[in-house]
Amino acid sequence: MKKYAYIRVSSKDQNVSRQIEAMHDIGIIDKNMFIDKQSGKNFNREQYQLLLKKLKKGDELYVKSIDRFGRDYDEIQEQWRYLTRKIFVDIVVLDFPLLDTRNRVNGITGKFISDLVLQILSYVAQVERENTKQRQAEGIRIAKERGIRLGRPPKSIPEEFKEIYSLWKDNKISKRKGALMLHTNHNTFSSWIRNYEKSIENNNDKCEQK
Structure with a gap:
């Protein structure tokens, strides 16, 4: 059995040190950490796909929080089922102890509770992503109505x-x-x-x- 960590931030300029530190604290070595710096809207991510090839039955996968795993309700559900029921990997979400499939009572309770809680949290993650997109769109619309230019200012024409x-x-x-x-x-x-x-x-x- 091996311990792996999946770490994600939404863009290349965001810091992953807090997630890495949390994984070090539970004894996961650097070579078993897989880090993506891109959106969580789907699972077509380079490092996540490499991680899937490494995982074997009985391994444990750790993520800091469910939104680091993904932000789309259906996609999260599908990947969770694939990991726990096809590969037979245990998943531990550090920030939410109920999302820990290792906690077994009569062989089922850990996964059963995790599945129920996951449905709620993954739905919340998706709603938050959609609300963020809506707020961004509204902000852009209001800015345009006020004549505010968005994005980088154009480069000035040089003398030459x-x-x-x-x-x-x-x-x-x-x-x-x-x-x-x-x-x-x-x-x-x-x-x-x-x-x-x-x-x-x-x-x-x-x-x-x-």
């Missing part, structure tokens, strides 16, 4: 742009070469061209109206 633009306009360089010379990417250089040509067009329209 006009010279590079002229070379591109005269077919002496490609867009990609121009972007390289300005230390930016192809899409940004193309955007600068569109904005620059639009400003020239607007200025010409103003002159004609005078």
Whole structure:
């Protein structure tokens, strides 16, 4: 029997140290920890899939909390059943002792209680994920209505742009070469061209109206 840990955060810039420390505290070694840094909406995660290949009958799988395992009600239920009834792995959720399939009374109570509690907690995890998405959507809508720009501010056009633009306009360089010379990417250089040509067009329209 081996002990494994599954650790997950939603993005690459989030910290996993708290989950790792919790696993060290119960004696799980680093090589038996599988860490994903991506959304919990499904189980198509690289490290989780590698973990499934390692797990054998009688092994124990530890997660810090149920939302670290996943956030979709149906997906959590399906994976839980697969692990406990197909591979015959025990699952322990550290932050919620009732989710511990090792606690056996007459051979069934541990899994039975865990299954019931899991249905409630996984449903709550999904509702929270959906509420978060709704709050984000509402925040974006309100911001747009107020004229607030979202995302990164556009890069300002450098002084050297006009010279590079002229070379591109005269077919002496490609867009990609121009972007390289300005230390930016192809899409940004193309955007600068569109904005620059639009400003020239607007200025010409103003002159004609005078």
